[in-house]
Amino acid sequence: MGRRYRLYPTRDQERALTEWGHTCRALWNMALEQRVYLWEQRRHTMRAVEQCRELTVGRAELTWLAELPAQAAQQVLRHLDAAYDNFWNPEHPAGPPQRRKRARRVSVPLPGQAVKVRKVNRRWAEVRVPKLGWVRFRLSRAIGGSIRNVTISRDGIGWHVSFGVATGGRAAAPNGRPGCGVDFGVASSAYVSTEPAPRVKPDGLTKNEQQRLKVLEQRKARQITYAKKHREGAYGNRLRKTIAAIARLKSKEARRRSDFTHKLTTDLAKNHGFVGIEDLRVTRMTASAKGTVERPGRNVGQKAGLNRSILDNCPGERRRQLEYKCDLYGAKLIAVPAFHTSQTCAACGRVDPASRKGCGRLFACVHCGHEDDADHNASLEIEARARRAGGSVTNSTRRRFRAPSFAHGRKRTRETQPAT
Template sequence: MEADVGRRYRLYPTDEQADRLVSWGHTCRWLYNTALEQRHFAWQQRRVTLGVAAQCAYLTQARKELDWVADLPAQSGQQVLRQLDQAYGNWWNPQHPAGAPTRKRRSVRLSVPFPGQAVHVRRLSRRWGAVSLPKVGDVRFRWSRPLGGTVRNAVVSFDGVAWHVGFGVHAGIKLPESHAQPDTVVGVDRGVKVALAMSDGRMWNRAFTTSGQERDLARLKSKAGRQETARRRRGVRSSNRAREVRAEIARTEAKIRNRRRDFVMWAANRICGQHATVKLERLQVKAMTATAKGTAAEPGIKVRQKAGLNRAILDKGWGLFEQALASRARTTGTRIVRVPAAFTSQRCSRCGYTDRNNRESQAMFRCGSCGYQANADVNAAVNVRDAAEAAPPVTGRAVRDRSRKASCRPPTQRQRRAALEAGISRL
C-alpha cells in the first residue's frame, strides 16, 4: 500500500527531544551529501553506479565507526539513501522535470524521515495526539485533523519557527473520473500587484510581509552582511552572535513563507473545487526570475529594476501556486490547461485588438479600438480563459537536457556485458 494523501501537524517536542532531533537533522543532511559525493566518485572514477543496497552496507560500516552516526536510527538513514536514489531516478527519467541531485546546504530547515513501521500514532484527547519515534519516545502533536488511513511514512521537520510532523497516509482515495461541475471553465492571471485574478471578476491578494517584518529583515540582513565582511577580513569562524542573527532571519522568512503557502493552498482548494477546467499562462518562472546583471565583459542593463520584478514575482508564489493547483486537481477531477502567455495583457478581451498602449497602468485596461475598459488583470484572465491550449514546448534547451540525462544514465546490463566481452574489466 502506497501513501496517497499527506497529513501535517504541529509537533511539540520537549527541549531534550528537540536537541536530539536537531542533531539527527544535521546527520541526515551529512549522510545525503556524503552519499551523493560517493555516487559522483564511483561514476566518475570507476564508471560504477552505486545503488541503495550498496550504500546501505556502507552506512552499516559507518555506524560501527562513528558514534554520532550510530545515534541516528538505522531506518532514518536508510530512508535518506532511498530519497537520494529516488532523486537520481527522477533525473534519469526523460519525462520528469527534475534536474541532477544537489548538495543540501546547512540551514535551520531540518528534516528526519522515518518509515511507517518505525512510528506509532495514537490519539490522546480531542485536541492532542502522540507519535512514538525510535530512541525519542512519545512526542505530542496537535490533532488538527483525523489521519484517515494507515501511516506509511513520517517526516519530522523544523522550518525555523516550529516543529512539524508529516505523515504519508494510505487512505484508499478513489480519484474522480470527472468534476462535479463539468462545464465550468475559469481563466487565472497571476500578477505582481494582485496575486490572482479570475476571469469571472474575482481578485485574491494577501500581504505576506508586515511593515515591521520588512524593517526587521532589512536591519538583520544589514547586520549579517557586516558580520560576514568582518569574518572574512579576519579569517575566523562565525561567532555565536552571527549564528543568532542568521537564525532570526530564518525565523522571519519562515513566517513569511508559511503565509504564502497557506494562501496558495487556500486559493487552489477553492478554484479546483468550483471549476472543472482551470486555464493558466504557460510561464517559465525560473527563467523569468533570473538575474540580469550579466558579466564583467557584458554587464546587464536595468539590473535593479529587474531585481525588483524578480522579488515581486517570487513573493506572490507563482510557481508554488501552480504546484498547489496540480496537487488539488488530482482529488477533484479538475483539468489544468496551460495556454500561450504572449499578449494576454495587451489584447482586448472584447474585440481582440492588441496594442501595448491598451494597458494604461498596472490596474487599468482601456482598448484603443472599441474603448472597452476593465481591470487589466481581469481582462488578461478572460483572454487566458478564451485561449487555446498550448502545445508542449520543444526547444533546443529541452533537447539538450534530454540528451544530457541520457548520457549520464548508468550503463545497462547489456552494455556491461558488451564491455566485458571487449576486455574492459570494469564499467
C-alpha cells in the first residue's frame, strides 16, 4: 500500500532536495542514453547491475553526482530497469522509457532500508534521510506496516513524502453483496445501475479560481514573450512567481479530483459484490484529431475539449483503484467489452443506433418502447454483461452474449527492443 504525507523541510533541506531532484533527472537521462547507444551500436542490453559499477566511478569524478546519496542514485537505475521490464511485457500498456524534462516534477527515490521514521507526537513524525538528517512530516494516518521504498517529491502545493508499505494484508473473502454496473462518462461522471441518479464530479476549481487561472495564463504568455524579446528567453522572478501560482491552482484541482475518485471507488468496492465496468481504451479515445498536413483533421478544437473532459474524469485511474480496492473489500472487478453499450436496450437486448438519437441523454428503444436515461441504460447493460462474464445469472440477464477478440499487437521482447 502507499502512504503519502505532507513534508515540511527547512530552507537548507529544501534547497538540497531540489538539487537532488534535478540530479536524479540528469542521471536518468544519462543512463537511458547509454542504454540506447549500446543497443543501437552493439545490440547489448545494459541493466542496473552493470551501470551501478560505473556509477561508483562517476561519483568519484563528478562532484554534483557525489552530493546525491548513493542509495538514491541506485534506486533511479532500478526504476529504469522496471521501466524497461514494463515495456518488454506485452501485457503491460507502458511504452518505451522517455527522457525526463526539466519541467517534470522534482522527486528523489530511496529504498526503505536507507531511511528511518520516528513518531514525535500524535500529529507529527520525522523521517531521517541520508545526508539530510531528520525532516518533519504531518502524520495524517498511521503508516501501518514495514517501509519498502520512499519517494520525496514536490508539487505546486509543497513537498510530500510517500512510503511504499508492506501491510501483510490478504484479499478479503467475498462479501456476498449484490453487484452493479457503472458507466463512466463526461456529463455523468459515474452512473451506477442500482442508483436512480448519477454521481457528478464537482468542478475542480471554483468560478473565482477559474477566472484567476485564466488571468495567470494570460500573464504568463505576456511575460514569456517579453523574456524572449528582451532577456534571450531567460526567466525572471516575476515569471517564476506566475508559474508557481498556476502550479498551485493546478495542484489544488488535481487533489480535488483525486478526492472524488477515491471516495467513489471505495464506496463501489465496499457496497457491492462485483463491479462491472467497460474495458475502455483511454489512449485511443483521447487521441488528437489534428491529422497531417496533407490530410488535416476536422473539429480539432471540439475534439480537444472532449479529450480534456474525458481525462478530467480519469477512467483509467478509477479502474486502477478498483482493481486493488475490490480485493480489499471482498468484491470482484469485471471489465466487459464496451461495444454497443450505449445502443443496446437493457430491457429487450436489441441493438439499434436509432434508439439513441444524437448525443442526447434520452434512450428510447424503437423495438420495445423502453425509455430511460442513456447512461443509466448503459450501466444496466454493463451489469448484465458482467453477470454473464463472472457473476450469477438471473432471469432478466440471460441474453446470449459473445465477447469479441481484441488484437494485443506485436509482442515485444529484449531482442526486438526499438531505439528510444
